[in-house]
Amino acid sequence: MAKKRKRTDAPAEAAGAEKPDDSASARPERTLFGFKDPASDAEPAASAGDGAAVAPFRNREKVLITCSRRITYRYRHLMQDVLSLLPHAKKDSKVESKQSKGSALNELLELRSCSSCLFFECRKQKDLYLWMVKSPGGPSVKFLVNAVHTMEELKLTGNHLKGSRPLLTFSTNFDEQPHWKLVKEMITQIFATPKDHRKAKPFHDHVFAFSIVDGHVWFRNYQISVPHNEIDKVDKGGLDKMTLIEVGPRFCLNPIKIFGGSFGGPTWYENPYYISPNQIRALEKRQKAGKYAKKVKAKVRRKMHEMENTLEPDEFAELWKGE
């Protein structure tokens, strides 16, 4: 980048003033854009030296996508869909989901030289947790994934180029609280395809929608269909005719915890509203068990009632006995 700037600067300076110094007599080096002035060459080189600190930003994000063992097919398909949406992602083999998985995953991240990770952890063949991790310094966010629909579903009729860079839309309530801000930044870094990535295609034909509703992050992916004849301009009034077609997948992320490190570290945030699916299931079970408890309760109550209000002995009980 810096080199290119040097060259474009050169002719302007050369045309600006013919400096009567010693280097003027020597024939300047010829470049594609004209003659390169050695005197002016020294100056940008110096500026490039201190310009290195403000080198143009380049996004070198690499995302490792992997899942735990014994993941169900539905969640695996979701993972594959996410993988197909992120051309800058690498897939790795399944990881055993146990206590020491954090260190194993950190090692893996280093090995594959990835700067972030999406780890799909399936537990009890039912619950899917998603770890969103920045490596190596952290932080990491753990989500519970709900309402999963994969791209496979035939109701989602859209389609788009594989590897085209998505537009990311966020609802404004991401900026309200610090933890949402952090989540937004992480999502931006992980889900935005780096500019000029070698697998990325130079067109924009799909859009991701991330919005927070009811304390959950909802994800949608839409294809953009807009009338156009040229590649740098939409037809007149085309923006009003623009329609979106859903491509999928769909999922809903419920944040559980935010940790300071990658796959671990101090806990910085805990979702106060979070109830683990295990608890919910236990409650449901207890609700069913409540049926029997109710019966027992009613029986006991009846017994107590009978004991308290004993019937008076019937005075006519003996009436017909004698005959």
Place this chain on the structure above:
Amino acid sequence: MVAVANEEALAYDEDIMDDVEESDSEDDSGEEAQAKPSDKAIYNKEAILEKLEDIAWPKNVDWMHKLTIEHDQGEKIDVNDDLARELAFYTQALDGTRQAFEKLQSMKVRFLRPTDYYAEMVKTDAHMHKIKGRLLSEKKRIEEAEERRKARESRKKAKEVQAEKKKERAKQKKEQIESVKKWRKQRQQGGFTKGNDDVPDLNFEGEEGFKQSKKKRPGVSPGDRSGGLAKRGKEGKNRRARDSKFGHGGRKGLKKQNTAETTNDFRSFNQGG
């Protein structure tokens, strides 16, 4: 002692019931927002913000790198109303895309896919074919249902028309008979003396009421009493075939009577002696 134990059990049961009632408001999708938040949840805002500074991209980073758009959803969305929720997401995406496209247009970059640009898509052709098939079959199903509904309606209408016609015919017939009776009475009163001039105009040709509907048709065998109508019925092909072979209905006598040929036919006589 027993009573005390019972009371304890009761108290325990009530606890359970309370828990259950709380959990009633929750469903599978994790509606735990209604539950009261736990108050010992950790929330270290400073550390989070610090980390955010740490990992964030530089502030002046070009928008082309991020491609992010914020959208205000307005009032709160009801999560359980699927339609409203999806609409909110859709409008967010649409609005965001419009803003982004305006930005991209003003930047004069090439960002729209040319029509002759073919490349690998996220969904394979086979999958898209399946989707198309499903759409088509759904469309077909709807059309068929529509057709069935229409046919049913038209049948209903036809039935009504038919009933109307029948009524009309019966009425006409009654009128005709009435008029004949009247004429007869008149003639009786007149002592059969008058000429034919006051014969009521019964035009037997034109009126439908007197027309013999079961008129014999050409090609119907003389033995068939139904005038060939029986053969038009709804019965199956086999029945018809067997009827034509062995006979059904009609006068038996005609078949058993001798004709000129049968009287002259002596083949069946015993000629031996």
